[in-house]
Amino acid sequence: MLKLKRSYVxxxxxxxxxxxxxxxxxxxxxxxxILFFLYLAAAELWGFMAKHAGMVSLGQQIFMGVGGYTTxxxxxxxxxxxxxxxxxxxxxxxxLAAILSxxxxxxxxxxxxxxxxxxxxxxxxxxxxxEFVGAGKGLTFRSAYGISTIYIYYSTLALGIISIFLVYxxxxxxxxxxxxxxxxxxDAASGLGVNTFICKASCFVLASLITTFVGAVYAxxxxxxxxxxxxxxxxxxxxxxxxxxxxxxxxxxxIIGSFIFVALGYLLSQYLGLSxxxxxxxxxAILLAVPEGLWGFISRKIKLKPPL
Amino acid sequence: xxxxxxxxxxxxxxxxxxxxxxxxxLSFGVVVMGGLGSLKGSxxxxxxxxxxxxxxxxxxxxxxxxxxCYLIILVILYLRPRxxxxxxx
Numbered sequence: 545m546l547k548l549k550r551s552y553v554x555x556x557x558x559x560x561x562x563x564x565x566x567x568x569x570x571x572x573x574x575x576x577x578i579l580f581f582l583y584l585a586a587a588e589l590w591g592f593m594a595k596h597a598g599m600v601s602l603g604q605q606i607f608m609g610v611g612g613y614t615t616x617x618x619x620x621x622x623x624x625x626x627x628x629x630x631x632x633x634x635x636x637x638x639x640l641a642a643i644l645s646x647x648x649x650x651x652x653x654x655x656x657x658x659x660x661x662x663x664x665x666x667x668x669x670x671x672x673x674x675e676f677v678g679a680g681k682g683l684t685f686r687s688a689y690g691i692s693t694i695y696i697y698y699s700t701l702a703l704g705i706i707s708i709f710l711v712y713x714x715x716x717x718x719x720x721x722x723x724x725x726x727x728x729x730x731d732a733a734s735g736l737g738v739n740t741f742i743c744k745a746s747c748f749v750l751a752s753l754i755t756t757f758v759g760a761v762y763a764x765x766x767x768x769x770x771x772x773x774x775x776x777x778x779x780x781x782x783x784x785x786x787x788x789x790x791x792x793x794x795x796x797x798x799i800i801g802s803f804i805f806v807a808l809g810y811l812l813s814q815y816l817g818l819s820x821x822x823x824x825x826x827x828x829a830i831l832l833a834v835p836e837g838l839w840g841f842i843s844r845k846i847k848l849k850p851p852l
Numbered sequence: 853x854x855x856x857x858x859x860x861x862x863x864x865x866x867x868x869x870x871x872x873x874x875x876x877x878l879s880f881g882v883v884v885m886g887g888l889g890s891l892k893g894s895x896x897x898x899x900x901x902x903x904x905x906x907x908x909x910x911x912x913x914x915x916x917x918x919x920x921c922y923l924i925i926l927v928i929l930y931l932r933p934r935x936x937x938x939x940x941x
Contacts, residue, residue, distance in 0.1 A: 647930045669919040
């Protein structure tokens with residue numbers, strides 16, 4: 545009981561610190577924290593989908609791009625308020641995920657990964673030649689110029705917290721049990737009466753919803769969209785890095801992973817041209833040293849049962 | 853093998869350092885379309901891919917060439933989730 549009370553207190557205190565943080569840290573740290581929460585939100589769900597449901601999606605960049613482009617187009621061309629257009633973007637992204645899940649969820653394992661990657665490439669090429677959204681020239685998000693980073697910080701904080709709760713709730717729900725049985729053996733799960741398509745589709749749609757919001761917030765923060773960068777495979781690879789560094793199977797793993805990934809990105813940014821190479825080497829070293837991820841290693845050392 | 857293919861490619865088409873990922877994706881597509889681990893599948897997949905690239909470029913222009921090719925792979929994967937020669941899905 546006391547232990548439970550203590551954990552409530554620590555969560556409340558850390559939330560309070562995070563909520564007041566933008567007022568007493570500088571612009572630079574605020575920027576870093578925005579990136580931290582964005583990667584955290586997307587990687588949390590990517591890791592859940594990959595680890596527990598066995599769906600290694602290489603196409604999450606579809607939703608990054610769609611979220612950004614929808615928000616920008618609605619806000620600039622149709623005069624919809626920014627917040628509302630981000631919400632509509634989320635609905636559109638999850639709708640797209642629901643449509644895509646019909647052809648893609650028939651595939652399993654490597655076939656699913658390649659299928660999502662191909663779908664992402666098709667959508668990237670479509671945006672690359674669609675004149676309405678600027679085609680290959682890209683789209684400058686002028687309406688987002690005046691947005692203070694404080695608002696962006698709070699929306700990313702909310703996204704991060706929502707994704708953590710979402711993973712926690714889904715993991716302990718009926719859907720989570722279904723997904724874990726699918727991840728273990730899909731045929732056996734289907735034989736036991738789990739509706740595999742509905743389970744996998746709802747997991748995919750939830751992950752895509754959060755990723756779409758992340759894309760929308762990132763577009764507001766970045767104010768520029770280009771098909772090659774918005775639909776770049778490097779988004780999914782970054783989520784994968786974040787999820788894998790910390791350990792895919794826990795909530796805390798992604799938090800640690802996101803922190804390390806963003807810190808590494810800023811630390812290595814002074815070595816222009818070599819930064820990606822060094823980043824890859826560091827991540828590779830971490831993975832070779834602790835294959836179960838940093839949090840998996842730590843929790844084994846201090847004999848703590850992982851919270852998830 | 854990829855290196856040999858690369859040399860042959862370099863003799864036929866122009867190339868630059870960024871060319872890599874497209875061909876990686878295309879060859880992944882070929883293998884997956886035919887069915888993983890099936891030699892016959894890769895052969896047939898490569899044939900279909902080549903035809904799709906050339907015909908797509910001819911009918912839809914170079915802009916939609918790759919898109920058409922990827923769409924073909926996705927449609928084939930939708931119809932045969934384990935690839936053409938990969939057994940039943």
